Amino acid sequence: MANDKPLVRFEDIQKSYDGVTLVIKSLNMNVARGEFLTMLGPSGSGKTTCLMMLAGFEPATHGEIYLDDRPINHIPPHKRGIGMVFQNYALFPHMTISENLAFPLEVRRMQKPEREQRVKKALEMVQLEGFGDRRPGQLSGGQKQRVAVARALVFDPELVLMDEPLGALDKNLREQMQYEIKHIHENLGVTVVYVTHDQSEALTMSNRVAIFDAGVIQQLDPPDILYERPENAFVANFIGENNRLFGTVLEASGDSCKVEIDGGHGTIQANPINIDGVGKRTTLSLRPERVTVNPEPGSLPNMFDAQVKELIYLGDHIRTRVSVCGHDDFIVKIPNSSTHALLKTGETARIGWNVEDCRALDQSD
């Protein structure tokens, strides 16, 4: 890309509302031009706060935010030229849809003919031609959300912020809107910083996802990396389904380590990603789909006897809960196909997995 400087740069941002606790603890993050970056994290982790600082509604307690290499801490929101979509739409109820869309153009003193043309184009973009004369109260939730998106884009901002824009919609509509927003992002090439609670939304829409917890970015990577190579126990647990085993590192060497499972349930060969050293505690993370049922004897380094506790039929796969290494909630996904043997409740089976699929991460509780 010709211009590979980041569009947004957070530099050592800290934020405290009350002077006692830090809601954001030292945030460093770049957003590339044209990127779709999602902030994902549990409630209260500071996602909205980040967005508010970027939009200019909350001052940073420490650090500087750069937009296009320009420090913006002292630029008021209306001069930042950043579009914003709010969770509850924030459409102005006393104006029609057209007036809502024309508002950002009017305050920019755009001439009426151009304004009208832009409003028309924006309505077309979100497939709401003919709704211009209605008031927000006369639209459905999904339609309101589309208007909110159109309004945030109608003045051609380079950057659009969206704070849980689909949070109030039901599941079907949400999926449809995800697709539409993604589509608009690709067509316009606009940079989007998106906040959500919903991990599948984050994974399907984003170029990169920043996982927030307790005011710290735990990991910032493309969705596939986040899923395949989580760097710590929080991310492994937060993204996708995950079997966790706790133990102590017995020995570590290059790309493998030996971990003794708590309670004397044997040792596991694991992939040392984020361990503190021999003798320290660790969390082992293993995706359910990486577990092989009835492997050839000697084909895998980790093999254990597992007792089948529960089978849940999910169509394309069978979710199987087994008891292994003293762990009762160990999940194995068995694809529903002729090549895979199906287990029965109560029987004992052999399961196994590879060293690199079992990631030894930091200690967690």
Add this chain to the structure above:
Amino acid sequence: MAQIDSASNIEQPLTTADGVPLKVSLQRTLRRQKIVALSLVAPLFLFILFSFLFPIGDMLLRSIDNTIVPSELPQTTKLLQNWNEQSGELPNEAVYAALAADIKKGAKSKTINRTGKRLNYEYSGFSSLFRKSARRVQRLKADKVESYRKELIKIDKKWGNIKFWQVLKRESGIRTASYYLAAFDAETNEKGEAVFKPENERIYVNLFGRTLLLSFFITLMTVLLGYPIAFLLASLPTRISNLLMILVLLPFWTSLLVRTSSWIALLQKEGIINDFLVALNIIDSSNRLSLIHNSTGTVIAMTHILLPFMVLPLFSVMKTIPPDFMRAARSLGATPFTAFRRIYMPNTIPGIGAGGILVFILAIGYYITPALVGGTDGTFISNFIAYHISTSLNWGLAAALGALLLLLVLALYLLYDKIVGIDNMKLG
């Protein structure tokens, strides 16, 4: 089977499982709820009926009531029907005889003075005329009187004045419009037409005008002063705004009389404000401002007293405006002022409307404050209603003025409904 039937025969009324029509069954279940609801409402309804609706109805009737004249002077009023008041001639002897008989009867039961008083509202002179006549008519010996007309005119020559007879004839029905005419500063001329009184005798139309004008000023002042306060309260965290709200409500918990009297202490010629201005040499001691016992005093004191009625609806409306509205407007490029003017303000109009109509309606009926601080040019229509009820005892006129006030409020309410819509009103 039954399901298939009801599905295929849509035209047939739906029934419940045991064959009772659905509507009947529904009404049966709703009846109990209705009875409960009614019995909950009943005590208040009865209270309002007897303490509010009946008295108002009675007042409305009183404003057109004239039964006293036909019932005290039954024969006279009956015979007067045949007399042509435009003829320029006095009534005939029979009418005079009937009058003498009516007065004699009234004098015995001591009710004749009330009739005189009633007619005195129409034309002054009637009161003394009836008092005098009652005293003297009793002394007339029926067998010695050859002409009642002569005797009565001898008692008081007003009985020879056709004007008095015209008024008596006009007011001989059981209903009268004269109170309303008086309330409009109008009277009936010799030809029986309603005309406005001469300019210098008009009171009430000007008074209504002044009441409306001052009320409008007061409402305007409460908007100007209340809006920023409500805005502040609505944007502060709840804990602090609740605390400050107590300050707004404080006037509610203080006696109206105390508040008004403290304004007198503040505003009078030798009061704190004038002393202060003199001490600062802004005005000199010989021309201290007259801030009280005039319309200025009324506006100042009533603005203060009615302010909470503006702040509360405004606050409750502002509380419901999501902070995201202003944020959205700012992010779309509006300066704080534009965002306020184009987005915030229009969304507070229901609050302004509700507070405005509340303050205005309270103001035009206000009594105590204008009475205490209004002087002569700051009194309201209600002060005159009170005057007619307690001092001049002209209840008919008081009732007519009150009815007009009621009508005015209703008209304003309808006007408001037409312009803003009552549904848009939020009182909290």
